[in-house]
Amino acid sequence: MKYYIISGEASGDLHGANLIAQLKIKDPDSVFRCWGGDRMAAQGAYLVKHIRDLAFMGFVEVALNLKTVLGNIKLCKNDILQWKPDVLILIDYPGFNLRIAKFAKQNNIKVVYYISPQIWAWKQSRVHQIKKNVDKMLTILPFENDFYKRFNYSAHFVGHPLLDAIYNESLIRQENSSLPGILNNKPLIALLPGSRKQEVKRMLPQMLKATKKIKGAQFVIAGAPSLHESFYQKFLKDYNIPLIFNQTYQIIKLSKAAMVTSGTATLETALLKTPEVVCYKAAPLSYLIARRLVKVPFISLVNLIMDNEIVKE
Known part of the structure; x- marks a missing residue:
């Protein structure tokens, strides 16, 4: 299958990379194209846009960079149409990803949202966009399913990927419990x-x-x-x-x-x-x-x- 994955920040790059690693096991013939970072690229995904060029945050900051944001949305839509993925996987990053979800749905592309936007904290009205445009919502926080139930939308709790990420990182570095010689005896x-x-x-x-x-x-x-x-x-x-x-x-x-x-x-x-x-x-x-x-x-x-x-x- 062809998987198109969009993340807009470092944590999403981490979770996207771990997701790609597992999907490759389940689907040996899988191909990945993504908006992400070095970790996703290291897993073999083709990087369309790096997260260092995407991470605008705050109302004022987004407004000041609106031309760039809109240009990225246009680029993403065109790239999706040209590549024709079997499934679009969105990781958080709602200001961008919910627009892409609507576009994908209009073009009959299956949409999976992995790591729900924090709409329970603000902009709860976005839940109606999700109900309309997202085929499957995978949540990572224990209270998020109850939030979606209030709006008659079925989400699937899959656990927080940080537990796996920290465990895997610990296995890799367990032989090295110190930092390079820069530290003294102070706390x-x-x-x-x-x-x-x-x-x-x-x-x-x-x-x-x-x-x-x-x-x-x-x-x-x-x-x-x-x-x-x-x-x-x-x-x-x-x-x-x-x-x-x-x-x-x-x-x-x-x-x-x-x-x-x-x-x-x-x-x-x-x-x-x-x-x-x-x-x-x-x-x-x-x-x-x-x-x-x-x-x-x-x-x-x-x-x-x-x-x-x-x-x-």
């Missing part, structure tokens, strides 16, 4: 400023300022695989803090605590049993809009799943 605090350029621009300077107030500790930054080292250097010129790529789980496991930008990384940190503070900063206008639209009391996945403030936000 380690991890800085995880996010995977998108916009997130890192906002969050890393705030995290770096906070390090000046913490005495008797050492710090390390977990670099996002989709971003180049040179992107970080402009923020680090006044700080002697190491930047490490492709060892995020090792960094978290070896840390006594972590500052984590809200997103999938908060759940990863919790699953690795490292205490964390969840951080987020939005553009002022985006924040004011979000306050009116968001319908949940927490921003971190950990607290949302537990329905209680387990980690500090």
